[in-house]
Amino acid sequence: MPNYGVIDLGSNTIRLCVYEVKDDSKRSYSRKDFRTLLNNKVMAGLSAHVSNGMFTEGGVAHALDVLAGHAKRLKYFDCKRTDVFATAVLRNSANSAEAVRAIEKGSGFRITLLSAEDEAHLGFVGASCDRPIEKGALIDIGGGSTELTRISRGTDHDNVSLGQGSLSSFAAHVQSILPTQAEAEAIEASLEEKLGALDTTRYRSEVLYGIGGSVRAAAKMHAEAYGQGERPEELAREDIDAIIGACLADPDAFAHTALKAVPDRIHTLVPGCLIIRRLMHDFGANSLCIRKKGVREGYLIERMLIGSAKAGCTRMQPSKEGDDHD
CATH class of the missing domain: 3.30.420.40 (ATPase, nucleotide binding domain)
Incomplete structure (x- = not known):
C-alpha cells in the first residue's frame, strides 16, 4: 500500500x-x-x-x-x-x-x-469523505482566512473566502493574550463588515458543518470545561456563547482551562469562537457539526x-x- x-x-x-x-x-x-x-x-x-x-x-x-x-x-x-x-x-x-x-x-x-475557491472546494471534498453532506453550509476557519461553502444536493456552490481568520483576528485586535469585551466586539464588527459584501442568505442553514483547527479547538475547549473530557461531534450556539462568556467573565480561570485543552491555540481560541458565533448568528444556524477531515x-x-x-x-x-x- x-x-x-x-x-x-x-x-x-x-x-x-x-x-x-x-x-x-x-x-x-x-x-x-x-x-x-x-x-x-x-x-x-x-x-x-x-x-x-x-x-x-x-x-x-x-x-x-x-x-x-x-x-x-x-x-x-x-x-x-x-x-x-x-x-x-x-x-x-x-x-x-x-x-x-x-x-x-x-x-x-x-x-x-x-x-x-480551491481551498473552499477541497475543504468540502475532505469533509464529505468523512461522511456525505447533502445540504447545508460548510465553514473552515483558518489562521488567516475563513472559507464558506453552500452545499446543495451533495455538491458545493458559492465557494468564497473571507480575509479574516483566528490568528489574523488576534493580531489585528488583541493587545494581550485573551480579548477584552471591546476587542471581542471589534473582531465581530470586522467580520460583519466583510460579510456585508456577501449575499449571506445563500448560506442560511439550521446546521453548519465545520472543519479546521479553530473548530476543533472549540470542541476541545468545550470537552475540557463542560464535557468530562469527551470531545463533542456537535456544538450548539449556546456552547460557543459559553466559551466566549467564560473568557470575558474570568480570564484567569479561562486561561487555566484553555492551557489544558488547547495550549498551542490559547491566543486564537476565542477569536475563532467569535467568528463561529457571528457566522452561526448571520446564517441562522443553531448547531455546528464538526467534521474531522x-x-x-x-x-x-x-x-x-x-x-x-x-x-x-x-x-x-x-x-x-x-x-x-x-
Missing part, C-alpha cells in the same frame, strides 16, 4: 500528514480508503511575518526551517508522492509569487498556491489520487539542493 505526503503551509501552522492508501487506482475515495500514519504540526505563525502586505525574508527563512524538518520526517515513509500547498498567508501577500519562488528554491519542494484530505483525494490517475502524474519528492523551479 503506497504512502502519500501532504504538507499544508498555512497562516498559523505548517502541518505534515502522511497517508497510507489502500488502493491508489480508484476513481472515488472515502475516509475508509486511507489512514493517517503521521500528523505533525508546527505552530509557525507565518502570518506574523507579513509586514505592509509583504511576506518578509524572515517569514521565508522560518518556512524553510520548518520544511527542512518535515523533509527529514518524510525520509522514514518512502512516499510515492509528496505535495506542498499554501493558502491565505501567501495567497494574500503582495509579493506572493516572489515568496513562493524563494521557498521553492530553498526547500526543493514545488508549492501549489491554492486559490480561495478537511482541506488536506480533499487535496489528497482530488489533486493527488484522482488527479494523478487522470494526468499520469509521477513521483514527487524534494529536489536536489539548489534546483531552481522558476
